[in-house]
Amino acid sequence: MNIIKELNTFMEKNYSNYNSVDWFSSLEKYATKAAKYPLCECNGVWITENELKTINEIHDKVLERLAFTLLCLAKFRNFRNPNNNNWVNYSNGEIYSIACINTTAFEKDIKFNTLKELGLIEYAKKVDNLNIQVLYIDDDSENKLFISDFRKLGYEWRLYKGEKYIRxxxxxxxxxxxxxxxxxxxDCGKNIKNEQNKSYYYNNLGK
Ligand SMILES: [Zn+2]
Incomplete structure (x- = not known):
């Protein structure tokens, strides 16, 4: 129950338009799940020189984003569980959304297969399983890029490649x-505009 309380406080502080009633069942679900994992304070993961080199050598913008996303997710899971051994298990939809790649289900499978043919990933033996093992992790190489925000990993790669992105x-x-x-x-732009409209109303009309 403490975890739910903490999450609730965190959400109230950080999430505008937060409604604790709407969120209660989700928070409860996360809190139950959290009990299964040791608490970890992962501020982010380091991506190394050789890892960046491997991804750069793919020479395909979309596949590079996908490979970078898988790499960050695998490293995050390795941090959380030292026995993880470079595995990623998220749904295809989740992975592509974090990779900022918009494509069909058919294309999603083809792209994973291309990475497999390049020798970059391996699938779990079970066919019904979405587990993917990332084969290009090289923690012995020099740390080059620190990734602390896992919401838009595809854009993190684009930013690294010199494209114009802002936080x-x-x-x-x-x-x-x-x-x-x-x-x-x-979203934030919209909220700020709403706030401005509200204060305009109070300052000028609501008197
Ligand atoms: Zn924002």
């Missing part, structure tokens, strides 16, 4: 820098 001034999520004035992500 939202409010929530920190990566967004494409479409203009010099852009400071916020879509």
């Amino acid at each position: 939202c001034a409010d929530c920190g999520i990566l967004v494409k820098k479409s203009s010099n004035r852009k400071k916020y992500c879509k």
Whole structure:
């Protein structure tokens, strides 16, 4: 129950429009799950020189993003569980969403298969299992890039490759820098506008 309370406090502090009633069952689910894992304070993972080199050598923008995402997720799981041995098990949908790749289910399978043919990943033996083992982790190579935000790993790769992305001034999520004035992500931009409209109302009309 303490975990739920902590999560609740965290959400209230960090999530505008947070409604504890709507979220209760989700928080309860996470809290139950959390009891199965040791608590870990993972501030992020280091990506090494050789790992970056392997991904750069794919020479396909979309596959590079997918490979980078799998790498970060596998390293995160290795941190959480030292016996993880470079495995990732998230749903295809989750992986592609974090990789910021929009594609069909058919294409998703083809892309995984291409990475397998390149010798970069291996599947779990069980056919009904989505487990993927990342084969290009090289922790002995020099640390080069620190990744601490796992929400948009595909954009982290694009940023690393020199594309124009900024972190939202409010929530920190990566967004494409479409203009010099852009400071916020879509959601935060909307919230800020709402707040401005509200205060305009109170200052001018609500008197
Ligand atoms: Zn934001």
